[in-house]
Amino acid sequence: MNFGGAYRGKRVWLTGDTGFKGSWLAFWLRRLGAEVLGIGLDPETPDGPFVRAELDKWIRHEAADIRDGERMAALAREFRPDAVFHLAAQALVRRSYAEPVETFDVNVRGAAHVLEALRLAGRPCAAVVVTSDKCYENREEDYAYREDDPMGGHDPYSASKGCEELVAASYRSAFFAPGGKIHLATARAGNVIGPGDWAADRIVPDAVRAFRAGQPLRVRHPRAVRPWQHVLEPLGGYLRLGQALLEEGEAVAEGWNFGPDPASARTVGELADLFCGAWGAGAAWRGDPDPAHPHEAHLLQLAIGKAAARLGWRPRWDFETTVRRTAAGYRAMLAAPDAEAVRRFMDAEIAAYEPGS
DSSP: OOGTTTTOEEEEEOOOTHHHHHHHHHHHHHHTEEEEEEEEEEOSOOOHHHTTTTTTTTSSSOOOOTOHHHHHHHHHHHHHEEEEOOOOOOHHHHHHOOOHHHHHHHIIHHHHHHHHHHHHHHHOOEEEOOGGGGGGGOSSSOBBBOOSSOOOOOOOSHHHHHHHHHHHHHHHTTTSSSSSEEEEEEEEEEEOOOOOOTTOOHHHHHHHHHHTTTTEESSSSOOOEEEEEHHHHHHHHHHHHHHHHHHHGEEEEEEEEOOOOOEEEEEEHHHHHHHHHHOOOTTOOOEEEOSSOOOOBOOOOOOOOHHHHHHHOOSSHHHHHEEEEEEHHHHHHHHHOOOOHHHHHHHHHHHHSTTTT
């Protein structure tokens, strides 16, 4: 899967390169022959892919905060990107309850600074702003949200992602008008899991930490339904969307969902059951029905027909494959003796995901 060679030799600016999804995307872009400038805060853990794979030796990395408007403008002006993937964010729902202002500051003002940097640079480029499936006004109904459904958000994180969508739409309408140089799209993914995620208050990293400590996983909302997908699924969607922006321009400059097959919308309890089985001996979970837990959506689904029909993108791995490969991937990365072994694993995982594998 080389995306038509769209990224070979291209300058690609990636924000959030030290994060879970950002690390995988940085590696994939480098694998596709792109010249990558990654920016991000210092990695939160030495166990993540950015550190373990020593990605700072594979791409150009700059430690930077997207809320620093002058720095963003200078980087865009100096690097002259052909494509931009904006992933940097405060990405945790529960953290947003503890740090609501910080969440809005990073996700809304930070996104605006990145887009403003592109506007000031004034060069042709394709820009993909990654938001979240939680950007939609969730009515807790058995309904898969479509790209033209209204934005909303009960918690600060979800609301900040709805706001980020509005910021992107405003820049697209006000500054990146049809016939202009910059083509901007937004991408909304489901609940992403995969090897290398160590964020707090996410079920799979919490499970691995618990199992390694000889403890059961504590599950807050076992009956909540989520659109689970392997990390390579939305990243492949972002790359396909970026390719389409480079090749078709304004025709695809809009919002896009990249979720799993509807059959992969399963309960948290089902995920916990399958992950425990895939992990092996000693893995177990129990409910943690503490009424002090903050509100989290009970039901969330994404409609992906638009991406299938217009971009030719479809998810490749079902729920069972996703969970089993995630468990095996954590074990492989934890056992890898050095950075080269981690990179070999990441390369093999992407190769296994590609069509025909």
